[in-house]
Amino acid sequence: MSKAIVATTSLAGCFGCHMSLLDIDEKILDLIELVEFNKSPIDDIKTFTKECDIGIIEGGCCNSENVHILKEFRKNCKTLVVMGECAIMGGLPALRNNVVSISECLEEAYLNCVSVQANDEKIIPNDDELPLILDRVYPCHEIVKIDYFLPGCAPRADLIWNALVALITGNEMDLPYEVIKFD
Amino acid sequence: MNKITITINNKKIVTESGKSVLEIAKENGIFIPTLCNYEGIAPQSSCRVCTCVIDGRKMTACTTLAKDKMNIETNTEELEEIRSVIVELLFAEGNHFCPSCEKSGNCELQALAYRFKMMVPQFPYDFPARDVDAVNPKIMIDHNRCILCKRCIRRKKEPENPTWFVFENRGNKLKINLDHELTADMDDELAQKAMDTCPVGAIIRKEKGFDVPIGSRKYDSKPIGSDIEDQGGAV
Numbered sequence: 001m002s003k004a005i006v007a008t009t010s011l012a013g014c015f016g017c018h019m020s021l022l023d024i025d026e027k028i029l030d031l032i033e034l035v036e037f038n039k040s041p042i043d044d045i046k047t048f049t050k051e052c053d054i055g056i057i058e059g060g061c062c063n064s065e066n067v068h069i070l071k072e073f074r075k076n077c078k079t080l081v082v083m084g085e086c087a088i089m090g091g092l093p094a095l096r097n098n099v100v101s102i103s104e105c106l107e108e109a110y111l112n113c114v115s116v117q118a119n120d121e122k123i124i125p126n127d128d129e130l131p132l133i134l135d136r137v138y139p140c141h142e143i144v145k146i147d148y149f150l151p152g153c154a155p156r157a158d159l160i161w162n163a164l165v166a167l168i169t170g171n172e173m174d175l176p177y178e179v180i181k182f183d
Numbered sequence: 184m185n186k187i188t189i190t191i192n193n194k195k196i197v198t199e200s201g202k203s204v205l206e207i208a209k210e211n212g213i214f215i216p217t218l219c220n221y222e223g224i225a226p227q228s229s230c231r232v233c234t235c236v237i238d239g240r241k242m243t244a245c246t247t248l249a250k251d252k253m254n255i256e257t258n259t260e261e262l263e264e265i266r267s268v269i270v271e272l273l274f275a276e277g278n279h280f281c282p283s284c285e286k287s288g289n290c291e292l293q294a295l296a297y298r299f300k301m302m303v304p305q306f307p308y309d310f311p312a313r314d315v316d317a318v319n320p321k322i323m324i325d326h327n328r329c330i331l332c333k334r335c336i337r338r339k340k341e342p343e344n345p346t347w348f349v350f351e352n353r354g355n356k357l358k359i360n361l362d363h364e365l366t367a368d369m370d371d372e373l374a375q376k377a378m379d380t381c382p383v384g385a386i387i388r389k390e391k392g393f394d395v396p397i398g399s400r401k402y403d404s405k406p407i408g409s410d411i412e413d414q415g416g417a418v
Binding site: 085090094097099136139142149150151175178180182 | 274278279280281282283284287288293296297300301302303307308310311312397403404405406
């Protein structure tokens with residue numbers, strides 16, 4: 001059987017879900033037998049070099065680059081799986097949704113916050129090269145179609161492992177009570 | 184008290200009249216999920232999570248008194264779908280950031296979602312703008328997490344269980360509120376009682392939280408209702 005090709009990325013996330021993905025102990029040796037990684041922070045491949053079977057997304061969409069990458073993933077991956085609360089409901093970045101406006105948010109970060117130093121010209125970064133921040137943080141499934149959701153913060157390593165094995169082997173996923181957690 | 188015979192999930196049960204379907208089911212080891220119901224407080228059937236098919240009609244188990252020859256189904260596929268949709272709606276309607284909530288692991292709403300294997304709500308998130316009331320020295324009210332079950336308010340009607348919570352506004356602006364003058368000298372015991380009454384993390388004790396490690400909290404390893412199901416032969 002040829003190896004399944006997997007791509008992963010972290011959008012507006014903290015890389016905690018990727019840590020959980022690597023937290024599968026000695027099963028990581030089995031993982032290497034089962035899959036080949038393409039675009040992923042794990043192997044540092046920056047752009048898609050071929051069509052992938054499974055795309056794994058961590059984090060929601062808080063800026064235009066996140067949306068761009070998410071759409072790239074949808075285009076290049078047959079099955080898209082999101083992992084973690086941020087990808088599912090926005091997570092901690094979504095605390096700003098409907099509470100503060102973008103301008104308030106940026107002013108707090110770059111001008112008013114007590115830890116701001118050496119910004120005498122009162123600059124809020126606004127270069128064309130920088131991704132535009134969105135009006136609110138969007139869960140991934142509000143941007144593109146997502147096939148499977150793995151909740152958790154971070155999702156339990158066994159949940160990610162069971163999902164990957166089920167996707168690759170085509171068997172029904174093993175879902176014990178202990179692995180579905182939202183924190 | 185009269186002896187009556189009712190049927191729950193095709194099992195004949197002899198019991199006494201005057202009890203609700205929910206109570207009888209619990210006594211016989213059958214778990215019917217609830218959210219707005221709390222032991223010691225008169226039921227009000229506002230959350231509809233305990234909906235069962237009673238004599239062919241969908242009725243709430245917490246407020247329906249059992250009658251002789253009643254036929255009750257508690258766990259049909261349709262009922263489970265209804266219940267999980269209610270839970271999904273509650274998740275989409277409020278701001279339930281489980282990873283940052285002190286009640287996570289001990290929260291009844293979350294525990295029901297675990298039991299129903301909810302991976303993501305099927306509804307778009309509303310992200311309502313809600314505030315946090317931290318005036319009281321002992322407790323904090325986080326309106327983001329409130330599901331308006333009224334458990335904290337209804338407790339007032341029991342004389343031995345005083346509470347100072349009230350509803351404020353109407354419609355989608357409805358929220359719970361607390362009399363800050365009357366509660367300025369609230370002690371730890373009452374604060375704990377207020378927090379325990381809340382099924383979610385809307386009423387939280389200050390300077391306390393995250394004191395039980397992940398893995399040993401109430402709903403970490405056993406689903407909600409398993410204590411009821413374990414004590415009597417589940418049907």
